[in-house]
């Protein structure tokens with residue numbers, strides 16, 4: 386099958402032809418309409434807690450759709466909040482961006498896009514035996530989304546990623562990040578978030594994700610985003626830069642959108 390991507394001929398508008406789930410009723414991302422977010426004043430949601438390890442020599446690869454850091458962390462735990470009694474474990478993190486900083490995030494807030502969005506992908510180790518199995522179930526995955534704002538201070542943790550991108554210019558290339566990475570440093574200081582039931586935002590678009598999107602963005606520099614856009618979507622000499630890799634918002638339908646002002 387023709388490789389999916391983000392161009393008019395293989396992008397989000399035609400994914401449902403090849404990947405039926407992409408046309409489902411609980412797709413992601415969505416536009417977060419803040420006026421309909423129901424706050425859980427009755428605290429039916431417990432506090433969301435996370436614990437990550439610092440790791441060095443994590444493998445980063447060019448997937449052809451962006452960069453992805455493989456970070457399976459048996460010692461990590463994400464639990465509480467909308468996750469019920471289950472414990473979720475970090476599997477990988479990656480990012481979405483646009484060709485200019487006026488766009489790039491997948492979720493939007495009252496119609497506003499951010500310059501990019503970081504996703505920390507976790508899977509339900511309480512109920513499932515593997516990541517691939519978890520991705521087949523409605524409560525299999527939990528993804529933390531963090532928006533990028535462009536500012537003057539470069540983000541040191543993102544800089545550790547950026548510094549490896551010249552080694553993975555082409556699709557399929559990978560390398561190890563020498564620096565120690567602590568996923569906690571990717572999270573904003575304010576821990577308020579929105580949450581809803583959705584899907585993977587890339588094919589096969591499985592409807593298996595509990596989304597947790599932080600309200601407060603973190604800051605990256607334009608230069609860091611420029612480096613993301615220098616990755617090539619091809620494996621050979623041909624250069625087709627990955628200048629955008631975000632899916633536009635999908636209908637929320639009758640899904641509940643809840644918020645927690647931690």
Ligand SMILES: CCCCCNS(=O)(=O)c1cc(S(N)(=O)=O)ccc1C(=O)O
Pocket residue numbers: 448453477479504506517520526528584585586587589591
């Ligand atoms: C059906 C097997 C699962 C495929 C999805 N893998 S994933 O790591 O969850 C993922 C999530 C996402 S997203 N944007 O978090 O939904 C994007 C890419 C990938 C990926 O495959 O690299």
Ligand SMILES: [Zn+2]
Pocket residue numbers: 479480481504586
């Ligand atoms: Zn993503």
